[in-house]
Amino acid sequence: MRKFLPSLIITLLTCLWIASNGQAAEQELTLEERNLERLHLYQKIEALTNIPWYYIAAVDTYERGVRRALRDRPREEGFISIFYSPNQWAGPLNPNLDDQDPLSISMFGGIGLDGNGDGIADRMNDEDILYTFANHLEQYGFSSEDFRIALWDYYQREQSVTIISGHARLYEKYGHLDLHDHAFPLPLRSNYSYRSTWGDRRGWGGRRIHEGTDIFAGYQVPVRSTAFGIVEIKGWNIYGGWRVGIRDLDNIYHYYAHLSGFEKGIEEGAIVEPGQIIGYVGSSGYGKPGTQGKFPPHLHYGMYRDNGFIEWSFDPFPSLKNWERQGFQKLRSGN
Numbered sequence: 001m002r003k004f005l006p007s008l009i010i011t012l013l014t015c016l017w018i019a020s021n022g023q024a025a026e027q028e029l030t031l032e033e034r035n036l037e038r039l040h041l042y043q044k045i046e047a048l049t050n051i052p053w054y055y056i057a058a059v060d061t062y063e064r065g066v067r068r069a070l071r072d073r074p075r076e077e078g079f080i081s082i083f084y085s086p087n088q089w090a091g092p093l094n095p096n097l098d099d100q101d102p103l104s105i106s107m108f109g110g111i112g113l114d115g116n117g118d119g120i121a122d123r124m125n126d127e128d129i130l131y132t133f134a135n136h137l138e139q140y141g142f143s144s145e146d147f148r149i150a151l152w153d154y155y156q157r158e159q160s161v162t163i164i165s166g167h168a169r170l171y172e173k174y175g176h177l178d179l180h181d182h183a184f185p186l187p188l189r190s191n192y193s194y195r196s197t198w199g200d201r202r203g204w205g206g207r208r209i210h211e212g213t214d215i216f217a218g219y220q221v222p223v224r225s226t227a228f229g230i231v232e233i234k235g236w237n238i239y240g241g242w243r244v245g246i247r248d249l250d251n252i253y254h255y256y257a258h259l260s261g262f263e264k265g266i267e268e269g270a271i272v273e274p275g276q277i278i279g280y281v282g283s284s285g286y287g288k289p290g291t292q293g294k295f296p297p298h299l300h301y302g303m304y305r306d307n308g309f310i311e312w313s314f315d316p317f318p319s320l321k322n323w324e325r326q327g328f329q330k331l332r333s334g335n
């Protein structure tokens with residue numbers, strides 16, 4: 001019996017270590033459970049600062065997308081993705097970059113604050129991180145315009161302000177964080193065909209590579225939003241013709257080009273849902289506004305990732321295959 005004791009202790013210690021390790025705990029939870037934890041944290045900070053939870057959620061979601069896109073940024077330890085560098089947190093002149101004392105941090109010009117009342121300003125603690133960001137927002141006021149100015153001063157990048165403001169509007173409208181559903185861009189029961197054409201050479205308009213997937217279908221087949229998002233751009237572009245750009249909560253920009261027309265109500269700033277009709281398949285583009293018929297009708301679908309500094313396109317083909325498969329599963333199960 002005695003020789004089992006050490007291994008029993010090791011097992012117990014391992015269990016304790018896993019339980020106390022935020023990252024391990026996070027990985028065991030479903031997305032919905034993690035979102036519930038996050039919502040709870042945002043609302044706690046709203047109660048402390050009066051900053052609406054959806055502002056805080058919008059910043060955190062934006063920073064989660066940035067973390068996923070930037071390879072050199074460490075994974076978050078808890079539920080919250082807002083990132084502060086040791087310099088930012090402890091203060092640029094602080095000799096101790098791991099400083100957790102709110103008083104000396106503020107003396108050295110750091111921004112780290114104690115949000116959970118334990119007397120420590122911990123750069124890795126969810127509540128301390130959120131409270132620190134909410135405190136920044138609080139100094140500007142509580143309106144959506146104040147929010148934009150606070151974001152501009154913090155990120156110094158118009159695109160970041162636009163993306164985060166969009167996230168906030170989505171969360172405010174729906175009142176929860178579970179907005180991850182996707183849809184295939186064409187109705188699954190319509191006639192269409194596509195293959196992976198990523199990176200193919202394009203002849204028209206100089207040397208370009210193909211940044212997207214072409215889905216061939218007849219004129220006037222409806223084009224649907226693939227995600228929850230905000231219409232960022234709508235109008236004419238010399239290459240894309242009549243096109244729509246939609247920004248989702250992963251900071252991804254979905255680009256729908258060569259449309260024959262737009263659905264009513266699709267305007268810049270509009271909120272859209274997966275499966276919602278945004279326009280119709282056409283062959284517009286490659287000339288002055290209204291040019292069409294220079295190629296067979298198809299939807300050009302592109303995806304662009306934002307990493308907080310720049311944007312670049314990536315191959316949408318695997319996502320399309322996924323959404324198509326999930327869509328057919330839903331059709332078969334009847335919901």
Ligand SMILES: [Zn+2]
Nearest residue numbers: 212213214300
């Ligand atoms: Zn194309």
